[in-house]
Structure formats: C-alpha cells, structure tokens
Amino acid sequence: DRHDEVKANFEAELTELIHDHFNPPSIIMWVPFNEGWGQYETGRIVDLTRSLDASRPINEASGWTDNGFGDIKDIHxxxxxxxxxxxxxxxxxLGEFGGLGLVTPGHMWQEENWGYEKMQDINSLIEKYEDFYQEIFRxxxxxxxxxxxxxxxxxVETETNGLMTYDRAQVKMGxxxxxKAHQGKIPPRINAKTLQFTATFEAELVSPVPEAIIRYTTDGSDPIASSPVYSQPLTFKEPTTIRTVAEFPDGTSSRVASYTIKKVTPAPAVSASAKPGIRVSFYEGNWNKLPDFATLKPSRSTMTGKPDLSYARxxxxxxxxxxxxxxxxxxxVYxxxxxxxxGGRIYLDENQLIDYDGIHGANERFAPVALEAGLHPFKLIYFQREGGLGLSVSWEGPGIPKSEITPAFWKN
Structure with a gap:
C-alpha cells in the first residue's frame, strides 16, 4: 500500500505530463508504468489516462506486471x-528485446562494460541482429x-548494447x-557450424527468402550481375573466401556477406597416463575481472567430474x-x-581458445578448434562476483551433437 501523498503526486505529474505533451504527433501511446516499478491500482490509472486523452492507445505497463487493462499487452x-x-x-x-553488446575501444564510457549478450565481433553482431528480425517477421x-x-x-555509460557508440561517433553495424535487417534483406548464409576444415569443405548457401537469387565469387571481389548463380553446394579443398549476395524479386539486394573458409591441421594429442576426472581449485576474492590465479593461493582443491559450480558451495x-x-x-574440427x-577463459593445448572475461549475465562464447584424437591439455579459469551465476563447457564435432562435455571425456 502506498501513502496517499505519493499517489496524489504521481497522478498530478501524470496529468501535467499528458497536458504538456498532448499535441506532439510523435507520441504514439501513453505508458503509465514500466516493469512494475511503483505500479498500483492499474485499472484506475488507465481510466485516469484515458480521461485525459482518449485519442491514443494506453499501454498499462510495459513489461512484467499485466492486469488486463488498456489497449496493449506488452512484454520484455x-x-x-x-x-x-x-x-x-x-x-x-514486444516492448523491449535485444541488448546485444559490442565493445568499441576508444568510444566507451569506461573499460568495465555490460550487455545482455556480448558479441565477439561486428560480423557476429550483424548476423545475430538479422536473425532476430527474421524471427520477428515470423x-x-x-x-x-x-x-x-x-x-x-x-x-549508455557501462551498457554497450547500443546501435551507436556512447559518443555517437559510430553506428556499430552501419x-x-x-x-536492410529491418526490411528483411538478409544475405545468404553458409549452412555450417564452423568454417574450418581438415580435408574438404562443402559450402551450402541458403537464403531465408526462397525466391532470392544467390550470387557468389571466390576471387575476393564483390558479386555483380554477371557473377555465378548458386545452384548446388560448393566443395573446396583449399582455403577460400566466398563473397555472396541475395537478389530479391523486387529488384533490391542484401548486403554482401564474406565467409573465409580455413584449412587447418589438427593439434596433436599428448602422450600421458590419465585417470578420470579433472582437478578444481577454489579461490576466495572479490574481482571485476579474472585475476592472475598463479599469484594466488587456493583455499581448497579436489578432483571433480566436469567443469561446473558444484565445488563452489x-x-x-x-x-x-x-x-x-x-x-x-x-x-x-570441434x-x-x-x-x-x-567471467571465464578456456585454454586448450596451452593456447587461449575462448575469452569471456568481465561481469556479465549467463551467455555463451564459442570457438572452433581442430583436434587429433586423444588427450589435450585443458585449463578453465572462472570468477563469480555476485548476482546470477553459471558455468558449463559444451562441444560439437564429428558424430557429436551440441551437448555438455560429460565426465567420460575429462581426465587428469
């Protein structure tokens, strides 16, 4: 229950806000509450809002607490x-979604940053953004x-999930x-989990628009009207860059997408006498990023079945x-x-494979790697400050669908 004085002040400010901004045509609807913050007597507040302006739709509360009033059902x-x-x-x-974060050195409020999902580079940001809008169209x-x-x-300050940088100097994706993403003009994709291969690579180009004509090149140039039309999967035995574009029935086209296919040599396995399980060491500390654990003394250590949080307690x-x-x-290739x-970081065969440092929510980073059958030295470092927490390691490879790596594959 809220004090009458607080309610009266809120309603007076709401009334003045609507009176002051009644005329601007850019105002589409009135939204009295957001995500439940301070929300009370929703039906009465909707009635008050409608009495002040019946010409616009009323969104009782953007996100979270919906009571069935107004003209809009809004989720985040x-x-x-x-x-x-x-x-x-x-x-x-859908009143809020997205929040894809991308670090832009030289254009940030401060080094410590946050996004609902941190993207690894511009290309992954663009592709994820395009995928989101394809889902929206559905x-x-x-x-x-x-x-x-x-x-x-x-x-916005520590939040790096804007279309533009903090200083407005860059539109990250252009x-x-x-x-084009908003128009559904999506370029062809290669239907493969990774662009690395050891012997041969089959490139299947796909477009979300069935009627689209797919053109491509393999000489580094952008596709033009006379470039080859894709009709069947392309097979490569050497490193290649495919540049491709989709031409749509209305005469427009997508952006040009570039995919570099890499031929790699599997990292050799090591010879070692190994037993089941992986060693885990626990450290106490309050950090904003991964510390140098080599300079710290663990509180305790043991053997465990797989990398997870069960030993943290x-x-x-x-x-x-x-x-x-x-x-x-x-x-x-895995x-x-x-x-x-x-934050977390993975080293495989003594090389850094994945860096997902910093304070962030439960999201995923991934990287391809070519591996020879057998044992490969593995190290994972992780820290948890406070709030939500989580940790898991998964893989996908020859004969293995994406799945968490089970204790059967961890050795010491």
Missing amino acids: NYPEPAAPPAEENRAIV MVENPGLSAVIYTQTTD IEQVL TDKHFGLVFEGYLDVPTTG MIYLASDD
Whole structure:
C-alpha cells in the first residue's frame, strides 16, 4: 500500500505530463508504468489516462506486471525476441528485446562494460541482429505481433548494447546494414557450424527468402550481375573466401556477406597416463575481472567430474581453476562452447581458445578448434562476483551433437 501523498503526486505529474505533451504527433501511446516499478491500482490509472486523452492507445505497463487493462499487452524479453499470446481486444507488443553488446575501444564510457549478450565481433553482431528480425517477421504472421522496440539506440555509460557508440561517433553495424535487417534483406548464409576444415569443405548457401537469387565469387571481389548463380553446394579443398549476395524479386539486394573458409591441421594429442576426472581449485576474492590465479593461493582443491559450480558451495566472491585433459574421441574440427556468469577463459593445448572475461549475465562464447584424437591439455579459469551465476563447457564435432562435455571425456 502506498501513502496517499505519493499517489496524489504521481497522478498530478501524470496529468501535467499528458497536458504538456498532448499535441506532439510523435507520441504514439501513453505508458503509465514500466516493469512494475511503483505500479498500483492499474485499472484506475488507465481510466485516469484515458480521461485525459482518449485519442491514443494506453499501454498499462510495459513489461512484467499485466492486469488486463488498456489497449496493449506488452512484454520484455532478452536477448532474443518473443511474443505474448494473441488477444482479442488488445494488441500484442514486444516492448523491449535485444541488448546485444559490442565493445568499441576508444568510444566507451569506461573499460568495465555490460550487455545482455556480448558479441565477439561486428560480423557476429550483424548476423545475430538479422536473425532476430527474421524471427520477428515470423511473429508478425503468428501470433500477430504488432510492434517491437530494440534495446537500445546508443550505449549508455557501462551498457554497450547500443546501435551507436556512447559518443555517437559510430553506428556499430552501419546504417545500411540496420536498414536492410529491418526490411528483411538478409544475405545468404553458409549452412555450417564452423568454417574450418581438415580435408574438404562443402559450402551450402541458403537464403531465408526462397525466391532470392544467390550470387557468389571466390576471387575476393564483390558479386555483380554477371557473377555465378548458386545452384548446388560448393566443395573446396583449399582455403577460400566466398563473397555472396541475395537478389530479391523486387529488384533490391542484401548486403554482401564474406565467409573465409580455413584449412587447418589438427593439434596433436599428448602422450600421458590419465585417470578420470579433472582437478578444481577454489579461490576466495572479490574481482571485476579474472585475476592472475598463479599469484594466488587456493583455499581448497579436489578432483571433480566436469567443469561446473558444484565445488563452489557459495554464490558470490569466488574463483575456480580447472586443470586436466580433454579426451577427444575422433580427429576433426570441434566447436567448443563456454557458458559463464560471470567471467571465464578456456585454454586448450596451452593456447587461449575462448575469452569471456568481465561481469556479465549467463551467455555463451564459442570457438572452433581442430583436434587429433586423444588427450589435450585443458585449463578453465572462472570468477563469480555476485548476482546470477553459471558455468558449463559444451562441444560439437564429428558424430557429436551440441551437448555438455560429460565426465567420460575429462581426465587428469
């Protein structure tokens, strides 16, 4: 229950806000509450808002606490888009989604930064953004999504999830790329988990628009009207760069996408006498990023079945170091996935493979690596400050669908 004075002040300010901003045509709707903050007597506040301006739709609360009033059903979902069930008398809206973070050195408020999902580079950001809008187009058809709002237009201090940098100096993906994504003008993709190969690589080009004509080149030039039309998978035995574009029935085209296919030599396995399990060491500390664990003394150590948080026995201010071997069953190219909250880093064969440092939510980083069958030295360092937490290591490779790496493959 809220004091009458607080309610009266809120309603007086709401009334003045609507009176002051009644005329601007850029105001689409009134939204009295956001995500439940300070929300009270929702039905009465909707009635008050409508009495002040009946010409605009009313969104009772953007995100979270919906009581069935007003003209809009609004949800928030991060990072991927989602839609609430269709309603007979209210439009359904995705009031917030996205939050894809990208670090832009020289254009940031400070080094410590945050995003709902941190992207590894510009290309992965563009592709994820395009994928999100492809999903939105499907939701427009079913269940009938009426509007979406991406988080957010610019970086805001420590938040690096803007379309523009904090200083507004850069549009991270480029204005044309963002526009084409909003129009559904998506370039062809290579239907493969990784662009690395050891012997031969089969490149299957796919477009989300079945009627699109796919053109490509392999000489480093951009595709033009006379470039080859893709009709069947392309097979390569040497490193190649494929540049490709989709031409649509309305005469427009996508951006040009570039894919570099790399031929790699599998890292050799090591000869060692190995037993089941991986060593884990626990450290106490309050960090904003991964410390140099080599200079610290662990509080305790033991053998465990796999890299996870079971040995932590707490939910804040700690670090873990896992050391042992990854026992690879078959020679080939593998995709290794690190899901962590907060920061983590993987070393494989004494080389840094994945760096997901810093304070962030539970998201995933991944990297391809070619491995010979057998034992490979593995090290994972991790820290948790406070709040949400999580840690897992997964893989995907020859005969293995994406799955968490089970204790059978961890050795010491």
